[in-house]
């Protein structure tokens with residue numbers, strides 16, 4: 001005999017907002033019955049049906065362990081998308097498939113990458129990091145000597161200032177969450193706090209800024225305030241427990257938690273303490289944002305509070321009316337996420353989502369919201385707040401302040417930076433998900 005979960009269990013769940021959004025505690029209260037109904041499976045009670053089919057893998061010993069494990073070959077299609085697959089000498093991007101992973105930590109092989117002049121093949125024994133300029137004692141570090149300092153670990157997202165740039169277009173571009181928001185990832189980084197090293201070199205009182213430079217062929221450089229260096233800046237040596245991936249800065253990178261991706265200089269070889277910012281190419285051109293009045297922010301450090309729904313999202317169609325979990329990620333360069341609300345009716349009404357612990361500052365936070373889809377059209381959105389009191393702007397607010405795609409001469413910069421407004425997914429009667437502006 002087959003039984004389905006008690007329908008009354010499901011009806012008892014009250015909606016907290018329009019179009020079937022349920023209380024975020026619904027899972028806890030009603031337990032597995034609801035979970036079962038959400039998935040649409042049935043509990044099988046008969047003895048005959050309990051007998052599992054014998055598959056080949058259950059009948060003979062399996063393979064041997066590998067020295068370095070790889071994921072199942074059934075998962076090989078879960079990959080980053082590349083903007084420059086043939087490796088022409090220009091910037092290349094690899095985007096994280098947010099709709100095909102879950103949790104809050106990006107696996108190293110799927111962490112996004114931007115390299116403006118390719119990934120250098122650095123011999124860690126020959127690599128050096130020099131700290132000089134307005135210091136009392138300039139010092140040169142090897143990977144080995146750095147590794148003898150006390151280390152710290154912290155979870156931190158990195159997001160490119162150009163992440164979500166397609167969202168500036170006047171019409172919504174039909175693309176996956178990977179294409180729209182794939183230039184943000186989150187990892188546990190381990191290394192030496194920059195303040196520890198500056199203790200060693202000493203800081204001249206005149207020093208206000210630090211220019212960081214990479215060892216790649218374009219010697220990417222950015223300036224950041226000494227204040228940030230003494231706060232939570234890190235020379236990261238490990239990424240999720242293993243040495244950094246080559247594309248993410250091997251053998252060492254600057255990590256400035258919460259700051260624009262570009263400032264997290266990879267292949268770090270130089271930190272020069274100075275009085276004034278360097279006004280380098282990447283801080284005055286590529287990542288400066290042209291505002292509707294034609295002016296630009298002088299500096300833009302913090303990645304502001306943001307969220308987007310990863311499940312469901314384009315490419316992940318719903319299979320018939322019923323219960324679903326809406327989930328996604330939220331983060332803020334200002335600190336912890338304090339609240340995420342979700343709408344299923346294009347922003348007319350909102351319910352508060354459950355936030356997955358632990359809630360870490362400047363790291364991805366996963367939010368979850370139970371939803372009873374009645375099979376009708378729905379528009380899903382999420383909106384996040386951070387502990388500093390910032391809220392994700394609505395699209396109308398954002399466009400009014402920052403503008404939409406503008407044609408500006410390239411010499412003036414790239415205007416489509418730092419999008420942090422809402423993303424809307426429309427679900428049609430067939431369960432297909434499309435990108436819309438609502």
Ligand SMILES: Nc1nc2c(c(=O)[nH]1)N[C@H]1C(S)=C(S)[C@@H](COP(=O)(O)O)O[C@H]1N2
Nearest residue numbers: 112113114115116160214248261262265266
């Ligand atoms: N040396 C160096 N550092 C760099 C870059 C680079 O091309 N060279 N790219 C920057 C940009 S634009 C971003 S968004 C981040 C991306 O970090 P990730 O590749 O580890 O995700 O690294 C930054 N650091």
Ligand SMILES: [Mo]
Nearest residue numbers: 160161261262
């Ligand atoms: Mo970037």
